[in-house]
Amino acid sequence: MHDAVPQPTDAETSDGEGPGSLAVRRAAEGFTGFVDAVTAGTIEAPLPGGGRTATRFDVLSAVAEDDLCVARLAEGHLDAVAILAELDGDPVAPGQRWGVWAAEPPGSGLTATRGPDGWVLNGLKRYCSGAHSCTNALVTATAEDGRRLFAVRTGSPEAEPGARGCRPVPGTWQAIGMAGSDSPDVRFTDVPATAVGGVEAYVRRPGFHHGGVGVAACWYGGARAVARVLFTRAEQRADPFTDAHAGAVDLRLYTAGTVLRRAAEEIDLDPLDKAEAAGLRALRVRALVAQVCSEVLDQVGRATGAGPLCHDERHARAVADLSVYVRQHHAERDLEALGRLVARGPEESR
Template identity: 70%
Template sequence: MQEATPPSTARRPAGEGTATRTGADLGPEGSAAAAGFVRYVDALAVGAQDCPLPGSGGTRARFDALSAVARDDLAVARLVEGHLDAAAILAELGQEPVVLGQYWAVWAAEPPGPGLTATRTGDGWVLDGLKQYCSGAHTCTHALVTARAEDGRRLFAVGTAASDGAAASADGPGCHPVPGTWPAIGMAGSDSPDVRFTHVPATPVGEVEAYLRRPGFHHGGVGVAACWLGGAEAVARVLYERAARRADLFTDAHTGAVDLRLHAARTVLDRAADEIDADPLDETGTAALRALRVRALVAETCAEVLDRVGRATGAGPLCRDAGHARAAADLAVYVRQHHAERDLAALGELVARGDGDGAGR
């Protein structure tokens, strides 16, 4: 269980881990996102005060760090968020911390389909099946993966195809990214293909359903929203630049509306961080309600920013500014981790049931 003041993400035994990797070693054709991910994670080893664990008293700094990466590159932020979330999960569930030279992911998406199965053998657990949306599949050396076992859904730690610097034969045991399963334009740099698991040795992390039952599950969901918000701020940049260059009533109106939405979302995110620090173990039972509210508000903010920036600036930035076009496409994809009406229905159910702080009733 996570302590009230959990340890820093920099808690790594000296001298352990693999050699630092470079962009040339990582991802499809040494992608820029993979290289940026590695640089950030390696810097974190000596600067973790900038990104403490959620509930440690520095959650605002954690969310600010995630937003800052997202403002620079949302695909990199997706990979960094996965690594930092894995570090938080391992700490909360009482596992050994990540070490320098490891690059972690959390592969927990469970869309319709057979997914992964976990089998206990005489030599330990093994995983078989197909896992979808595995961000950093060619880059990360380790992953936390959800799988179905006879006794329920469990979380496991595995070494990936990238852990030894070279993928084994796609026909043999191991976990192998499936070619052609991530043809995305938006969030292309997140490298999120399907991964095929064949008799992959796995270490259980926590008990059955521990991944979902822990308070940090909801705290981590707010961290994802911090990335979305940073992405929205990146998209808004061209609008602010246009407003600064020319006096135009309609541009100013869109700029004011976007600023209002971003300011409100940032204020709510800051409040959520303070509430997480005040109640890291969710003794008040408000973590789920908080996460659903923050994620819904930030998702709506992202949608309005994308719409207003497009209406105010026209097609020009999307057609002639590669950085803006990529930021807009990335945000449109990433924010779909919010499940729209499904998540709003879940929020409404909590409110109707009387869970949480009762605000608005």
């Protein structure tokens, strides 16, 4: 039996924050449908590095082109499946929907302590996508011996605030773009957890970088969604300026798609990263796709004006969602990391 998608309470509106908001419900329903389809085998999502990484990226791009918020949740679930396989964790069971909650912005964060009954987590975790729809999550937390990854069962709907469990913090996800990704802060109080891998295993495994390219595949799908209105306009009218804009956008999308396919081929050729090229590859791909997204957002906006943003809800949502999602690229910080790798190699960049 699958866990039910949260339904709105009388106090929740169709356009506000919370598990009953329209955006969150729509994304949760799409997420559940995606996971069910993967479980049933009607959608194939191969593990990265197994010879069919391009298929994995194509699936993520296709979901993102339809709905970026669903793609954010789907990408987290598929990433969790890959992480558990790579670090010898228990496999995902039918009916489970997983997230990967590993953001570590400044702040107190999450701590892990080991007691007589095993690990427990306490503290606040930010940007927990799918906080109301995930049944399980992989979360990073700081233990006495360093940063570790843990598997947890999410939620404690019957508990009072302050009781044992992990609970989304109301009012901490005020986003317009990516609203449906449902990414509030989550408060952990004595949450039982299972360690997955050793200290720093989450970031030191080759799949960490392969997963980063998977996120770029979602951005690429979002850029295609934004471009849709421009290509439709070019088909419907003979106008040299519209054609020029469409040509410029097609060139950018072609470049991003080609780079993603090349990255998939390289991952399949060296899944364990024996050449120590995975970090460099991920930084390059993410930077290029992020740049393409920014250029597509700008070019489509200049070509089509305010009309689609004001009268086409699907297009307006795609623009808002992509503008937020692509900010997972850390701009000059990531470019600095890329430049350091190019200049001094992987050893000196660690």
